[in-house]
Every structure is written in structure tokens, then in C-alpha cells.
Amino acid sequence: MPQTPMVDHPDHEAGGSTSAATPLLSVRGLKTYFKLDEGTVKAVDGVSFDLFAGRTLGIVGESGCGKSISARSILRIVDRPGKIEGGEILLQQEGDNENAIDLLQLPHEGPELRAIRGKEIALVFQEPMASFSHYYTIGNQIMEAILLHSATSDDAARARAIELLGMVGVPNPERRVDEYPFQLSGGLRQRVMMAMALACDPRILIADEPTTALDVTTQAQVLNLLQRIQKERGLSVILITHDMGVVAEMADDVVVMYLGRAVEKGPVDEIFHDPKHPYTQALLRSIPSIMAKPRTKLATIEGSIPHPFARPSGCPFHPRCPDAIKGLCDVKEPPTHALRPDRAVSCFLYGDAS
Amino acid sequence: MKKSVLLGVCASLLVGLSAFAPAQAQQPSANLMASGLVGKLEGPELILDPAKWPKSFGEAPDLAELVKAGKLPPVKDRVPAEPLVMKPLSEVGKYGGTWRRGFLGPGDWENGNRLNASDKLLFWDPTGTKIVPSVAKSWEQSADGKVIRVNLRKGMKWSDGAPFTADDFVFWFEDLYSNKDIVAAPIPDMSPGGKPGKVVKVDETTVEFQFENPHFLFVDFLAGDTLIGGGQSVRQSQGTTFGAYSPKHYLKQFLPKYSSEAQVNERAKAEGFENWVKMLHFKKDWSFNTELPTLGPWKTTRPINTPTWVLERNPYYWAVDSAGNQLPYIDKVVLTLAEDSEVINLRAIGGNYDMQERHISLSKLPVILENQQKGGYKVHLDLALHGSDTTLFINQSFKADAEVAKWLTNADFRRALSMGIDRNQLNDTFWLGIGTPGSVAPSVQMPQSPGKEYRDKYSKLDIAKANQLLDGIGLTKKDSEGYRVRTDNGERLRIQVQAVKALLPWPQQAEMIGEQWRKIGIQADVREMERTLATTRTRNNEHQIMVWTNGGTELLYLFPRHAIPVDPTEAYMGPEFATWYASNGAQGRAPTDPQMLKIYDLFKSASGQREAGDRDKTAQEIWKILVDQQYAIGTVGESPAQFGVRIVSTKLGNIPSRACIAQHCRTPSSSHAETWYFK
Amino acid sequence: MLAYIARRAVLAVLTMAAISVFAFIIIQLPPGDFVDAYIANLSASGSSVSMEEAKSLRALYGLDQPVYVQYMKWMSRVLVGDFGESMEWHRPVAEVIGDRLWLTIVLSLSALMLTWGIALPIGIYSAVRQYSALDYVFTSISFIGLAVPNFLLALVIMYFSFVLFGANVGGLFSSEFDLAPWSLAKVWDLIKHLPLPAVILALAGTAQLIRIMRANLLDELRKPYVVTARAKGMPEARVIWKYPVRAALNPFASTIAYLFPYLVSGSIIISLVLSLPTVGPLLLKALIAQDMFLAGTIVLLLGVMTVIGTFISDLVLMWVDPRIRFQMD
Amino acid sequence: MTLLEVKGLKKYFPIRKGLLRKVVGHVKAVDDVSFTVKRGETLALVGESGCGKTTVSRCIMRALDPSAGEVNFTLDGQTTDLATLGGKGLKPFRRHLQMVFQDPFSSLNPRMMVGDLIGEPLLINGMSDPAERRKRVRELLDVVQLPVEYMNRFPHAFSGGQRQRIGIARALALNPSLIVADEPVSALDVSVQAQIINLLLDLQDQLGLTYLFVAHDLSVVKHVSDRVAVMYVGQLVEIASTEDLFHRPKHPYTEALLSAVPKPDPRAKTERIILQREVADAANPPPGCAFHPRCAHATDLCRQQRPALVDLGNGHQVRCHHAHVLDLKGVGATV
Helix, strand or coil, rough: CCCCCCCCCCCCCCCCCCCCCCCCCEEEEEEEEECCCCEEEEEEEEEEEEEECCEEEEEECEEEEEEHHHHHHHHCCCCEEEEEEEEEEEEEECCCCCCCCHHCCCCCHHHHHHHCCCCEEEEECCCCCCCCCCCCHHHHHHHHHHHHHCCCHHHHHHHHEEEEEHHCCCCCCHHCCCCCCHHHCCCHHHHHHHHHHHHHCCCCEEECCCCCCCCCCHHHHHHHHHHHHHHHHHHEEEECCCCCHHHHHHCEEEEEECCCCCEEEEEEEHHHHHCCCCHHHHHHHCCCCCCCCCCCCCCCCCCCCCCHHHCCCCCCHHHHCCCCCCCCCCCCCCCCCCEEEEEEEECCCCCCCC | CCCHHHHHHHHHHHHHHHHCCCCCHHCCCCHHHCCCCCCCCCCCCCCCHHHCCCCEEEECHCCCCCCCCCCCCCHHHHHHCCCCCECCCCCCCCCCCCHHHHHCHHHCCCCHHHHHHHCCCCCECCCCEEEEEEEEEEEEEECCCEEEEEECCCCCCCCCCCCCHHHHHHHHHHHHHCCCCCCCCCCHHHHHHHHCCCCEEEECCEEEECCCCCEEECCHHHCCCCCCCCCCHHHHHHHCCCCCCCCCHHHHCCHHHHHHHHHHHHHHHHHHCCHHHHHHHHHHHHHHHCCCCCCEEEEEEEEECEEEEEECCCCCEEEEEECCEECCCEEEEEEEECCHHHHHHHHHHHCCCCCCCCCCCCCHHHHHHHHHHCCCCEEEEECCCCCHHHHEECCCCCCHHHHHHHCCCCHHHHHHHHHHHHHHHHHHHCCCCEEEEEECCCCCCCCCCCCCHHCCCCCCCCCHHHHHHHHHHCCCECCCCCCCCCCCCCCEEEEEEEEEEECHHHHHHHHHHHHHHHHHCCCCEEEEEEEEHHHHHHHHHCCCEEEECCCCCCCCCCCHCCCCCCCCCCCCCHHHHHHHHHHCCCCCCCCCHHHHHHHHHHHHHHHHCCCCCHHHHHHHHHHHHHHHHHHHHCCCEECCCCEEEEEEEEEEECCCCCCCHHHHHCCCCCCCHCCCCCC | CCHHHHHHHHHHHHHHHHHHHHHHHHHHHCCHHHHHHHHHHHHHCCCCCCCHHHHHHHHCCCCCCHHHHHHHHHHHHHCCCCCCEECCCCCCCHHHHHHHHHHHHHHHHHHHHHHHHHHHHHHHHHHCCCCCCCHHHHHHHHHHHCCCCCHHHHHHHHHHHHHHHHCCCCCCHHHHHHHHCCHHHHHHHHHCCCCCHHHHHHHHHHHHHHHHHHHHHHHHHHCHHHHHHHHHHCCCHHHHHHHHHHHHHHHHHHHHHHHHHHHHHHCCHHHHHCCCCCCCHHHHHHHHHCCHHHHHHHHHHHHHHHHHHHHHHHHHHHHHHHHHHCCCC | CEEEEEEEEEEEEEEEEECEEEEEEEEEEEEEEEEEEEECCCCECCCCCCCCHHHHHHHHCCCCCCCEEEEHHHCEEEEEEHHHHHHHHHHHHHEEEEECCCCCCCCCCCCCCCHHHHHHHHHHCCCCCHHHHHHHHHHHHHCCCCHHHHHCCCCCCHHHHHHHHHHHHHHHCCCCCCCEEECCCCCCCHHHHHCCCCCCHHHHHHHHEEHHHCCCHHHHHHCCCCCEEEEEEEEEEEEEEHHHHHEEEEEEEHHHHHHHHHCCCCCCCCCCCCCCCCCCCCCCCCCCCHHHCCCCCCCCHHHCCCCCCEECCCCEECCCCCCCCCCCCCCHHHC
């Protein structure tokens, strides 16, 4: 059983209303598969989670766990040969709490879907260098986003772009607007990325590893900015990261993913202080900590993440799991067990499946 | 190098395509004569008896128009009082038509020159063995051989209408030939025994060539493709100034003598030439300068250095048919530029040329025959008169490797090499069986032929005899692979054979010969070379054996260099000896081989022999020694390989079934293209 | 930026000077000279040149002088725009090349436009619809196009156009227009003759370009900025054209360097086979004939074109790729 | 017991401009860096991207030629300045200095089998007997805890962690004295990262290795190093024992760096110090202290005079004018 001290913190302080409210975005049983010659990679395999208005949902996991593909699936911009094979992505309509539209039901590449991209749900992601084209100025690329979703003039769009740049803390926005992405430092680029994402006032911001490529001090700046903007605009954020530190600092709710499955969900404090799933527990133990004593060894998870083609049978974590039950975990996939409305774990150790 | 690769590919592709040809085209060999492809040597008949000459003249309709318009004098005033009268081969022809031909650019100037070769003073009959009049009406030689008198045609005119007289000869001799700025040194043709001769005007229509020594060969020279006898078209183009006459009335304006050097130089500058000499070379070149007065049947109206070289009828041409119609019948010759000879072959097969023999490749014969009907042409095979298209010239002055030199200069060694060649295999493979295997000696049809036995002597495959000879001279030891070894160091004796891809695929042929020589234990190292490299090496005496044609040797005295090393320009049998000979012993090296010395003696003695018959006998003697000594090894000759595959439109009339293709015949001119016509 | 351009310009001029020396040396490298080549050529075709003729020819062409004298004389003329006279063509080199240069440029340009016009859309399609049926079709065709040497194709097409249609093969003009001065009718005649050689010339290039475009674009399509653009809600076609295609085209700017000499020479082998009056065969002939000034000038021209091409390609790269523009200094 | 002494190391890259490509300035990538590494210890070199830490490691490995300074390497009691040696002179030292790279994917030749990859340095250094070599490779695989049968596989068959183990085995092949590890775990997943960190610690204990550990992740550094050197814009700003540096930082930059690290505990309510502006340009550093434009404690002195690296005792060196008076927060302070 987990060694982390069990602390009773039923509710996250900012998340009091989670169970009652309708989620702004609800992902249900999402499946995104890549059919390759070598076999099918189930990058996302039946993942469900909810994003509530004004909150930050952290999706955390190691490489290959499907967190980025989940994010792209929401916008339906998964690269071929990836294909969404099933599930629902329910987006609550603005000003309408009852009816949600299922994004997966919208026509492929149709105008309805495009109207949602960028306008309703915006994306900021890793590698701010590569996320911009080097052939156009940042102004051009921000204005493009504005002009796509509103019938404004070029001049108005430009003014708005400058305003946005100022808002995200880019110094000299009037000058910077005509610069190219490669002329900016990594931190500034990520700010510009953020400005571009915010161009059309989206309700949801998906930030996919927004600070991974940045230095710590810059990361701190960007995370601060993200928090500020969220507060100012009441944004709902999906923060995708592998950095447990970032999740701990930023998220209200957390989804832990492993090999395409959500193994555990819950409020951030519970995930860190009362992890249920053996993977979450092991992961937390293996993080090097700045507070550790020098030259202390870390607890490790045996083995390595399986190759996507060699996905283990049963529970995907069972070969590395210290608590694996032979004949069960390696045979059957564990169901998701809801401990509470906002707390779930996918493991045979819980509930009455065993 | 790249080009030869390309041509190889093209050729093999065409050969590949020719596999579709019906079987009848595959084996023309045995029944060659019966195939109808090889006819008899024939051409128009010259009517030399003035009594039989026509009294009135006809002319081409377009000229008649000009006469009517007053732009041209009437035909009777244009044709000389003593014209050359020819009875066309079959019938009197009709005027008109354009003769379409292909050429390869300015480097292919001979393509057009040869159509105009009747501008020589004397010429050959269609068999290529008898001298007949051409520009000159007649000739006489003094008994001592020192004076040759040439009688011109009364009333003969240049193509611009100006009279053609003895002054044009004197002008050439004094103002051009004797001008050191234009001609650097006197030519042997004009200087028998090293003493320069001169040209003297006797009267308007009589010229004498006078020499201090007897020059019995001079008449032959005037008829041959020589510097003196070649005619204006060929000998006064491409920066050279030979021939025997020149249009004084036109060219004098470009000479300092008739104004001043400053004046002509100024004009040269104004016209974009470096100096007056360069201007003169351009102005006297009929293929570039359309204004130049000429004597040929056609004159250039669009110069050679354009995509189409156009020749149009000379309105003052001095020959008429037996009915009195001024020749030529054909209005125009259009030579279209092809970037490559493969294209010429393909276009000829496509029926795009009316008569083309130049650049047509023997290897394409099957395809050519297959498309006769469709292309609307007929194929004639004109067999050459020289002995060997592919000749192995063995360098007698080689000295870079003493051991190799020792063998190259050994007669039995050379005989063995010759007997080690399977000429039938070569003939079947590369000549489609059409050629005749044999030595270097010319065809028995030629008066200088030493006889059939010399076509065959040492020139039949006889491995046993060859091995016996090689053993006999001491090359008895062999290495593990059966090759004979050198006597100096015991290593394998390797003989280098350098070959160029030119007239025939010589490198491949040399490889085949090398294979054949395995049986006599001789290792041949074939070196394929670019043409200029090969000739430069031979000039530097670096080659051991050079593969080349012996074309032109059918008349030994007119073009001896492929038979005897006398001209350093091409002396594959011994460059050092040629230098020695040409410099009268001042340079080079004298041969020690008594047989070689005897050949030189015989060759020199010929110019002192008064009777043609005696000179022919001397030539036969020379050939006997040449064949006996095998300084050059003949393989296959008397073939149509060198421009002897003639594709002629079925629309053309008066076409000879076989034409003389020897060098002195100036193919196709000796069959007088001016008598051909479009039916 | 100006300093950069100036520096490149100075380098270009120096390179050209070096090229002129190299061009001359290359032309002089093979043994013998124009007269040797001339004699060998005539001898092989049954005519002859005597010692005397050879001597006067050498004097006429100045071949009896030392090489450096010949070079200096040539260069002093080249510098004032006179490239000397072709020994074989007996016309000023500029004139000999000039006639063919325009035809070559017209031909090469049409081949080029054809290449780009076909290859770019197909390349883009193949990349965007990777592994679709049509992609496989295009891929197979372009591999065949790459594998078959285009002169072979030219030969086959020529053979069949003769066998099937009895068509006059090769050339850029009908015989009646060969002689005619330039006129609308002649231009039309040229236009009628252009497609076959242009298609053949374009073919291998097209196949190659399809492959390059496809590979470049596949690379670009995987880059995050494409996802960014999609996430903005841009229509797919606009995403592809504005971003990855623009980036995939970038490497083509550098091909301009090779383009320029190609514009001048055309394809030598194809021109030979199809008997096109372009500069390529002229160069080949001039080299074989050792027509010094003609060959030298063409080699020089090709060198200069390469230098200019490189220079222009640098400028174009600078213009299309802001990174280069801003990171130059 | 000093194994490596870096003294006054400088590496300047010239900036050329204009028609004649004149040198108009220098990027001072490494500007007067001095430190020592004792035998058997781990010195971590930390700093943000562009601070010069990788350039320092390359100058030590002599992949780059230092512009000035000494790289004294002590072997069998004999000290040699590697900075002055040429290619031939360096050769005997190469085997004693080995490197472990960040990216285990690109640093291994994909066409060589693991056995050959690890055996290659042995072969180059004269172990020509294949059987002997195989024996050593086996030992090495054992040391890095990989199954021996992996010898005959190609690197692509392995996960990132396994590849990094192969890279480590390769570096260990010649029994080096010093291993320069350049971000050895930053490309790895968390769960695997822990394994490699532990392995590096174990190896050091077993084999008495000395590490120069170049990294940007302070959490990792905390786990592996005995001492830490912090770089900022080409200069060392602070060196101290790990304990001292993390818990009692003396340089405002170190303090900011430490505070910026996200703590994996939602309850740890750290006050993050958000540095203003961007890192200074190494081609054109500000006068005085390079950090002053971003420093909350900067005074006129800081703007005018460049501080020297001062030893505060206990080997704790700081480059700050106000080091003695500032009261800075370390990581321990909040727990």
C-alpha cells in the first residue's frame, strides 16, 4: 500500500462545486488509434475526464501515455494515420447549461468544427520555436487567428494583436508585432503563443507541455502568466505535462495517464497526498526532489515503459506493478472505479472487482 | 568520351530495334552482288567531240524568268563556247526540285565541298581509273615532263558572270600562293625535286605549269584530291589557299597589293576581322562568303555556319547535257544541321533526305533496308577500292621499349600477327559480311593492284603457320596462361594497340583481334582513345600499333600517307621516318630496314617515270613489298563502310547503280550530281 | 545586409576570374589542338589535310603561340566583350552562341515550367495523401521516370513517332521555317515543335521534383506549426498552402544555382539525340573539335551562370527566408 | 586529491561583420571560469541554457579549443595542462576523460551491435583480442545492469533508459578517471530517470568515479552532486557544497533559480521569485555584475563594478558584492 502519508483533504479549496456543476467539457470513453503496418497503436484507449469552468485540469503522465493525443483529439487535429475510433467529446454551449454538442459528431473539417478551434478551444503547446512558422511575422500569425473568427479589418486585427502581446507581457509590442518568431527568446515566444491562443477569447485553453522546453526561471514567468490570465478571464485550462511539480503548482484536478488509459483521477491534493493507483504512487516516489538530502537514491519503477506495439495484456501497468495480482491484472483490464464523483481509480485493488 | 558512349547506346538501340526487321535483311553476304544493292560503276558519258555538241541551249525556268526580266544574260551567253557536254546516265532530265541532305555543322564542310568537286581542273571517270576533263578542256604534257599546259574553255565565266581566264591562275600563283602571309611554304605538288615551279599565262585560255625538274605525276595531281588539283571549293576554304586558280576580279580588293596594307586592314577591322589575312581567308571561302564567285554547279546562298547550309544553282555553270540544257537540273541543295550522326541516320531512314551517303552507318543497314518502301528510297551499296577499312599500322620507328621495338620491326613477327587474325569473323561481325577480307593492297580493279595473290598473302587465318613463325624467331617461351614472354625479362609480351572510335568501331574490332591473337600466344592491350589524343601520340612516336583506315591508297601517288610513311601529318607506320623523308633527311631518323628504304626509292623514282603504265608497275612493286613485309596489316576492305551506304529517293533519276567512293572520286561528285533530277 | 551582398558580389567576380583561367586550362588540357582534331576528323571521313595546310592553319589561328599568350590575347578581348572567333564556325563566338542561346533558354524554361507545373501539385498531393492509391500511382511513375535515362526515352519516342506517324524527327523548326527570318508564323512553328523536347527534358526532372517535394512536405507536415495553424481553425487547404508548402518550397530556391547553367546548356545528351540546336551540343562539338575560344567561352559562360545562379539563389533565399535575412550579419 | 583543475578558462567566439568579415566583438561564452573537481566527487555545473556550462565541458573534453586558461588534469600524481596539448599529446588522456551524452538515441551508431558499440573504445585503444574484448563487454553490461544477451542487438531495439545504460557502459569501457555527463537524464521519462540516477550513484561508489555533471534540473542535481557550481552568462556566480548551495544560497540568482523550481507538492506554497527581463546577451553583457538588471538587490555598485568570486569560507564562493549582507532563501527554508 502507498507509503505516502494519508492526509484527509476531501476538497480542494478552489474546487468546492465540482460535483454539482455540469462540466464545460466532458470527454467520455475517447479512443484514438493509430493503424500502422506494424500494428495498431492504441494511443488513447477509452479515456474520460471532465473540465469544469474556471478550473485547471492537469493531465499528467510519461511519454507515450497518450496525453498529447487526447488534447489533439479534442480539437480533432490528430495527424494521420491516427483516427478517433470512439467516445464523446461534449462541449457545453455558451450560455446553455443543458445542451452540449458532441465534437466528434460534427462533420470532418466542416465550418462548425473550425469555428470551435481557436475560437472556443485554443491550443498552446510545447516547442514554441517549432509551433510558429518562420516565414511569417508573429503579427501575421496572430492576426490570422483573429481574422479567421471575426469580421474585423486588418488594422483592427493588428491593433488587437498588439494589445494581446502587451497583455501577455511582451515588451514593445508595437515593434515586436513585426518580428519573426526566431527573433524572440524562448520565453517570449511562449508568451506570443499564448497571445495567439487568446486572440479570440476562447473559453478553454489546452496547454500541452507549455514550459517543457523552457528554463526554470522562464518557466516560472510563463506559469505565472498562465495563472494570471486564467484568473483575469475565467479561462478553463487543460494543462498537459509530465512534470509533477508543474501539476502540483497549477492544477485543480488531475488525470494520471499510463499507456493510453487514465489510471487515476481526482483533486490535485488527493493525487499527491493520497494516491491510489500503484503507478501514481510509484511515480511520485521516483521524482527527484529539490528538497531531498544530497546523494540520496530514489525509489524506482522496475522496467521501462513498454513499446506501444508491445502493449501488455490486462492492466497495462501490471508488469511493473509491485501489487500486481497474478492471473487477474495480467488478464483483465481493470474497470474504472469511482471512489467519489470526483475521484476515480482504475485498479483491481479498489472496489469489488477482485 | 561521352559522345562515344552515347553513340554506342544509340547504335545498340538501333540494332536492337532492327531485330524487328524481316529475316531477309539479315544475311546479305554471299548473294551481295545478286542482291541488287551493288551495281556496276557508271555515270554520265562526257561528249568530248565538238561535232556532237548541241547547238542550242536550254535553261532552268527560274533563270529564264530572270533573263526575261533583264537581270541575267541569255543562256547562250552564259554557257561557254566550249562547254562540258555530258550525256546523262539514263535520260535528259527535268529542271527543278530541292535536294535535301543532312550535315553535322561547319566541321562537316566536305559534305558540301564534294557536291561541287567538278570545279577541279581535271577529274576521273565514274570508274575512278581514267582522267577526264573538267574545268580544263584539255591538257598536254611536254616530253621532258617539265611543262604541263592546260587549255581552258573559251567563254567560260565565274558564277557572277565575270570571265574565267588564265589571269585567275596567275593571280592565284603570284598574289596568293606566293604571298608568305597567306601561304607559308611551297607545296611538294608544285616543287618537284624541291625546286619550285611556276604558273605562266600563255593566252587568255591557256596556262602553263612550268617546272625545273620533270613532273610526270602532275597531271594525276591535277585530277586528284591534292592541294594543287583539289579545286577552289575545297582547297580555298578553311583557312587554306591552294587549288590552282582564284577569282582575281573579286579577291584583289582584299589584298594589300591592289590598294595598301593600311586600307585592307582598315576594311578588315570594319568588317570585324582581326586583320586582312583573316578577312581574306573568310572572303575566299565559298562555304561562308555567299558573294564569292565560284565554278561549281551550286553556290552557297546561306552559309555553312547556320542551321541550314543552302546551295543554289550557279547560273553560269559551264556544263550542259547532250540536249543542250544547262546543268545542274536540281535548283537547290539544302543541308540541314543535325547535332549528331545518329539523327542523320534516323532522318534518312525516315525518308527526309533525297540522297544521303555521308554519315550513313553500315551497321544500320538492316533497318535501312527494312524501311526502303516506307521511306520512299532505294539503297545502293558502293564498295570502296582500297584494301582495308581497318588496318593495323605497326610503328617501325618505335623505340620506347627496345624489346617491343625489336619484334615490331621483325617481318616474321608482323606476318604471324597478320595470319593470327580471323578476318571472316571480323567481316561477319562488323561489316555484316559485306566487306572483303584481305591485305592492305587495293582492289584488283585498280591499275596499281599487285594482283589477287597479294590481297591474300599472309592475310588468311593460319594459326599453325603463325605459331611456327613466332617460335622460329625465338619467342618460344610462354607463361602459365599460354602467352609468349619477352626475351629480356621473361614477363608477358604485351603489344599495345591504340584505337579510336571513328569510321568504324575500331576499339571493339581491336578487342576481337586481341582475342584472336590469344591463339598465337600474343597479348594485345587495346587502348581506346579520343581521336586527337591518338593522333598526337602517333605524331610523338609513342604508339606501337595504331588502328586506322588505309582509305585513299587506291591511287598510291595521290595520297600515299596511309600506305607509306611520307607525311608526318599521318604516319602511323613510322613517324620518325616520315619526318626524315619529308625534310629530305634534315630531321627525323632514317630507316635501316632495306625493304623500307627500297619502298622510298621506288616511290621517288615514280615521279621520274613518264608513262602512267610504268608508274603503275612501280606502284605494284611497292604494294608487293608492303604486303610481303606487313608493315601495315589489312583486315577487311572493299566495303561500303565509308560513305558507301547510299540512300537515294525513288524520285531521283540518272542515279548510278554504283558510284566510285574512293577519295580521289570525291564521292558523290564523280557521278556528276548535276545530271541528277527529280522525276 | 548590404555588406553581405557586396561581399558576395566581390567573391562572385573573383570566382569568375578564376573560372576564366580554369576554363582555358581545361580547354588546353587535352593533347593536340584544333588543327589536330581537324586533321583527325577529316582523315577519318576520307579527306585529308597536308602538312602545309596544317601549318598555315596553325598560324592563322595563332595556335603556334605559347598558351599564356593565347590566354592573354583571349582575355584582353573577352574583357571588352569580344569572345574571339570560333575556329570551326568562322564567326564571332558571341554570334555562334547567341543564336542558340535564346532557343536553349526558351526550351529550358518551357521544360522547367512544365516540370514545376506538373511536379509541385503532384508532390503536394502525394505528401498530403500519403499512401493513398494515387500516391502509389504517382510514386511508381516517378520512380520509372527517375530510372529511365531520358535520352533513351527520347530515342524511343523518336523511333515510334517515325514508325507510327512518319514524323520528321528532332529539331525545333519545320524545314520551311529553318530558313525563314523571324515571324509570327515561325514563332508558332517553334511552339508546335517545343512540346516533345520540352516534355522529354522535363520528365526526369519532374520525377525527381515530385520525390523531393513529397519528402520535403512530409517533413514539414509533421511539424508543430501545422498543428498550431489547424488549431486556429484554418481550413485545411489554406493550412497546407500557407505553411508547409511555403516551407517545403524553400529548398528550391537553392536549386536556382544549378538552374542557370542548365538554362544555358540545356541537356546535352537530349539535345544531341533530338538534334536540338541548343548550346549543349555546340559545347560538345567545340570540345571535340578543340575549338578553343568557342569551348572556352561556353565553359566560361556556364561558370559565370553558376556563379550568378548561386548569387541569385542566395538573394532569393534571403528574400523568402526571413531567418537568413536576419541572421546574416 | 584534485583530479581536475580549471583555471581562468575562457572561450570567446568571434563575431564577424561587414564586407571583410572583420571581428567586431566576441561572444564570451565562457569568461574566466575556475573550479576544481576532487577525485571521487561529483561536481554539478548548473545554469540555464546559454550560460556556458556545455562550452566549459567541451573545453575540458577538448572538443573545443579554449581561448585562454588552464585545464589541469592530474593522473598518477602528474599534472598536465590539457589546454596546451595538441591532438597527439591529448591522445593518451582521451581514455581517461569520457563523456555521457544527453541524447542516448543519437549518440549510438544505429548500425552497430551493442557489443561492438561498447567494445569499440577498447578496440581503438589496442585491445585487439576479440575474446578478451567480449569478456570486458560482458563485465560492462553487468555493471550497468543490462542482460549479457543484449550484446548482439542493435540500439534501436532498446528503450531510452537502456540506451543510456549502453552509453554509460561505453564510457566506462576504458576505466576513465573523469566522466563528463552532459544532461544525462534530461531526455528520459521520470520513472527511468530515477533508475539512471541511481545507477550513476552506484557506479561512483563501486568504481570511485569522478563526475562533472552538467545539468539544468536542480532536483536531479540535488540527488547526485557533492558540490554545485552555478553559471550565469559565461561566469561562475556561486560554488558550494550541495547542502550549502541549496539551503543557504548566497547569490540572488541562485535564490531565484531555486525558488522557480516547481515543487511536487500542492501544499508547498512557495513564493516564486519571478525574474524580470531576459538573460543578458553574452556578446554584449551589461557593465558591472551581469545579473544586476534582473536583481532585486542591485545597487549602483552592482551597475558599475563587476564583482569577483569571493570565498565566504567552507569553499563557498560567490560572485556578489552584497553576499555577506543579503539574507536569501534556500529550499529548506519553506519546509
